[in-house]
Amino acid sequence: MREGDKVPEPKCATVYPHLIHAHAIKTAIRDPTSVLNNLITLYSQSNLLSDAVRLFHQIPSPNVVSWTALISAHAKTRLSLHHFISMLRHPTLPNQRTLASLFKTCASLPHISFGLQLHSLSLKLSLAHLPFSGSALVHLYSRCRLPVEARKVFDEIPLRDEVCYAAIIVGLAQNSRSTDALSLFTDMRSAGIGSTMYSVSGALRAASEVAALEQCRIIHAHAVVIGLDLNIVVGTALVDGYGKSGLVLDAHHVFSALLPDVNIVGWNAMMSGYAQQGDKQSVLELFSRMVDHGFVADDYSFLAILTACSNAGSVPEVQKWLNSMKSDYGLKPGIEHYTCVVGAMARAGQLEEAKHLAMTMPFEPxxxxxxxxxxxxxxxxxxxxxxxxxxxxxxxxxxxxxxxxxxxxxxxxxxxxxxxxxxxxxxxxxxxxxxGGQSWIEVCGEVHVFLAGDRRHERTMEIYAKLTDLMEDVKKLGYVEVSDAMLHEVEAAEKKEALWYHSEKLAVAFALISGAAPPGKPVRVVKNLRICRDCHEAFKYLSRVIEREIVVRDVNRYHRFVNGLCACGDYW
The missing domain is CATH 1.25.40.10 (Tetratricopeptide repeat domain)
Structure with a gap:
C-alpha cells in the first residue's frame, strides 16, 4: 500500500476496531506511528481504553499526536492529567489540541487550579490565542463561573470561528450575562460566521433569561432560515425561551413540531413553561403524555409538577407528588422540591406546618x-x-x-x-x-429599560403625561395607593409621586404610547425585583382602564392582570 499514514476504513470501522487493527498489521504502511495514533483514537471511541493504552505503549517514540490521543482517550478523568504530566517528563510539548482536551477535562471535574496552570503554559507556548485551545479555555472559565475571564480569553483570539463564538455565547448565557451573550450573537452574524446549534441555543437561553420575547422570535426566524429549527437542542431552547417569555402557546407549537423525537429535556421545558403560569392542569396532562411515550420522569419533571401545584396552593397534591417521587420513582427530592411544599403550605395559611417542614427536612434551609x-x-x-x-x-x-x-x-x-x-x-x-427596581420592555427588538422616577428616556414628557392620565383613571375606579413602610416618614405628596413613578408603571405607559402593545395585544413587562404591592394593586385597575391584559414577569413568577384580577391570586 502507498496510503502513507492513513488507515483503510471498512464499513465496520466503528463496530469492529480489532478488525481494522488486524488489517493495519497485515498491510505494509510507511508511517506506523501515525497509524497507531489513529488506532488509539479508534479504540477509545469504542470504549476499549485498555486496548488504547496497550497500543500506546507499543509506540517506540510517541510524538505529540500520540500523547494527545492518549490524553483525549481519558478525557474528563484525572487520568488525562496524569498522562499530561508524563508527557511533559518525556519530554514532549503540547499542541493546541492537547490543551483543548485538557481544558475540557478541567471544566468537567472541575479543576480550576490545574486549568490556571495550563492557561499559563498555553501563554508561554503562544497557544492560548488559537481557536481550538482558546474556545476550550473559554468553556473552562465559563463552567467555573468566571465570565469576565472567559470574555478576556475570547477577545484575545484573533481568528474566531463558529466554535469560539458558540463557547462564549453559551458561557455568558450560563452565567446570567444575557445582554452580552445576545450582543455577541449579533456580532457573530454581522461578521458572517455561521451559526451552530450551540450558539443558537445559547442565544435563546440568554433571551429567555430576560424574557426578551422579540429576541426569541428573531432567533427563531434565523433558526428556520438556516435549517436548525427542528434540531432537538435548538427546538428545546425555543420551547424554554417561549415558555419563559410567557407564550406557552408558541412554546407548545414548537414542542409539537419536535414530536416524536423530543427528549426528556424537551418535555421538562414544556412542563416548566406551564408551571410558571400556574397552569397545574396542563402540567399534569403533559406529564401523563410523557409517561405514555415511554419516558421516565426525573428531578426536573417533578420540580415542574410541584411548582405548578405550589402556585395553585394545593397542599394535598404537592404532598402526593413528593411521595410519588420518592416511592414510585426512587428519586431523592432536593431542597428545591421541599421549597415547593413549604410554599404550598404557606400559601394555604399553614404557616406553622410550613415552618416545621423547613426545620425538619433533610436539608439545611x-x-x-x-x-x-x-x-x-x-x-x-x-x-x-x-x-x-x-x-x-x-x-x-x-x-x-x-x-x-x-x-x-x-x-x-x-x-x-x-x-x-x-x-x-x-x-x-x-x-x-x-x-433600585428596573423594568424593561421590547419595542421592535430594542429593549427599553426604566428605573423608578426615570427621566432619561427621549420620550419622558409623553411617558409621564400618559402615566398621570392612567393613574387619575384608576383612582376613579377605586384605586388607593398601597403605602410602603420605607416611605412612612415621607410627605404625602412625595409618597404619592414615589409610588406613581415606579419602573414598571413607566414601562406600561411607554408601551401604550410607543405601539409596543397594539390594541388587543397584551402589555409585557419584565422586572428585576419582586413587583411591589402598590404596582400590583394599580395594575389590576389598569387592566380594566386599558381593556387589555398586562403581563409582568418579576423575579418570582408571572403575573397576568385581566379585567381587574391577577392570576397569582394576590400571592407572590
Whole structure:
C-alpha cells in the first residue's frame, strides 16, 4: 500500500476496531506511528481504553499526536492529567489540541487550579490565542463561573470561528450575562460566521433569561432560515425561551413540531413553561403524555409538577407528588422540591406546618426557603412569625434588601412602628440600601429599560403625561395607593409621586404610547425585583382602564392582570 499514514476504513470501522487493527498489521504502511495514533483514537471511541493504552505503549517514540490521543482517550478523568504530566517528563510539548482536551477535562471535574496552570503554559507556548485551545479555555472559565475571564480569553483570539463564538455565547448565557451573550450573537452574524446549534441555543437561553420575547422570535426566524429549527437542542431552547417569555402557546407549537423525537429535556421545558403560569392542569396532562411515550420522569419533571401545584396552593397534591417521587420513582427530592411544599403550605395559611417542614427536612434551609416563608407571613399578616423568619433569612444574607422591605411592610401593616424603626436601624448599621427596581420592555427588538422616577428616556414628557392620565383613571375606579413602610416618614405628596413613578408603571405607559402593545395585544413587562404591592394593586385597575391584559414577569413568577384580577391570586 502507498496510503502513507492513513488507515483503510471498512464499513465496520466503528463496530469492529480489532478488525481494522488486524488489517493495519497485515498491510505494509510507511508511517506506523501515525497509524497507531489513529488506532488509539479508534479504540477509545469504542470504549476499549485498555486496548488504547496497550497500543500506546507499543509506540517506540510517541510524538505529540500520540500523547494527545492518549490524553483525549481519558478525557474528563484525572487520568488525562496524569498522562499530561508524563508527557511533559518525556519530554514532549503540547499542541493546541492537547490543551483543548485538557481544558475540557478541567471544566468537567472541575479543576480550576490545574486549568490556571495550563492557561499559563498555553501563554508561554503562544497557544492560548488559537481557536481550538482558546474556545476550550473559554468553556473552562465559563463552567467555573468566571465570565469576565472567559470574555478576556475570547477577545484575545484573533481568528474566531463558529466554535469560539458558540463557547462564549453559551458561557455568558450560563452565567446570567444575557445582554452580552445576545450582543455577541449579533456580532457573530454581522461578521458572517455561521451559526451552530450551540450558539443558537445559547442565544435563546440568554433571551429567555430576560424574557426578551422579540429576541426569541428573531432567533427563531434565523433558526428556520438556516435549517436548525427542528434540531432537538435548538427546538428545546425555543420551547424554554417561549415558555419563559410567557407564550406557552408558541412554546407548545414548537414542542409539537419536535414530536416524536423530543427528549426528556424537551418535555421538562414544556412542563416548566406551564408551571410558571400556574397552569397545574396542563402540567399534569403533559406529564401523563410523557409517561405514555415511554419516558421516565426525573428531578426536573417533578420540580415542574410541584411548582405548578405550589402556585395553585394545593397542599394535598404537592404532598402526593413528593411521595410519588420518592416511592414510585426512587428519586431523592432536593431542597428545591421541599421549597415547593413549604410554599404550598404557606400559601394555604399553614404557616406553622410550613415552618416545621423547613426545620425538619433533610436539608439545611437556605435563603429561598426562608424568603418563601417570609412572603407568606406578609400575605397572611403574621407579624410575629415574620420577625423570626426574617431574622433567619438575614442571618444567611444580611444584604438582602427585599427581606428588610417585606419585614418593614408587614409590621407597618400591623401598626408595629417600633419594629419598623428597628428594621430601618438594621439596614443603616449594615449599610444596606434598597436595590433600585428596573423594568424593561421590547419595542421592535430594542429593549427599553426604566428605573423608578426615570427621566432619561427621549420620550419622558409623553411617558409621564400618559402615566398621570392612567393613574387619575384608576383612582376613579377605586384605586388607593398601597403605602410602603420605607416611605412612612415621607410627605404625602412625595409618597404619592414615589409610588406613581415606579419602573414598571413607566414601562406600561411607554408601551401604550410607543405601539409596543397594539390594541388587543397584551402589555409585557419584565422586572428585576419582586413587583411591589402598590404596582400590583394599580395594575389590576389598569387592566380594566386599558381593556387589555398586562403581563409582568418579576423575579418570582408571572403575573397576568385581566379585567381587574391577577392570576397569582394576590400571592407572590
Amino acid at each position: 437556605d435563603a429561598a426557603v426562608w424568603r418563601t416563608l417570609l412572603s407568606a407571613c406578609a400575605i397572611h399578616g403574621a407579624a410575629d412569625m415574620a420577625w423570626v423568619v426574617g431574622q433567619r433569612l438575614l442571618e444567611l444574607d444580611s444584604q438582602d434588601d427585599s427581606a428588610y422591605a417585606i419585614l418593614a411592610n408587614v409590621h407597618a401593616t400591623a401598626g408595629r412602628w417600633e419594629e419598623v424603626a428597628q428594621v430601618r436601624k438594621q439596614m443603616k448599621v449594615r449599610r444596606v440600601r434598597k436595590e
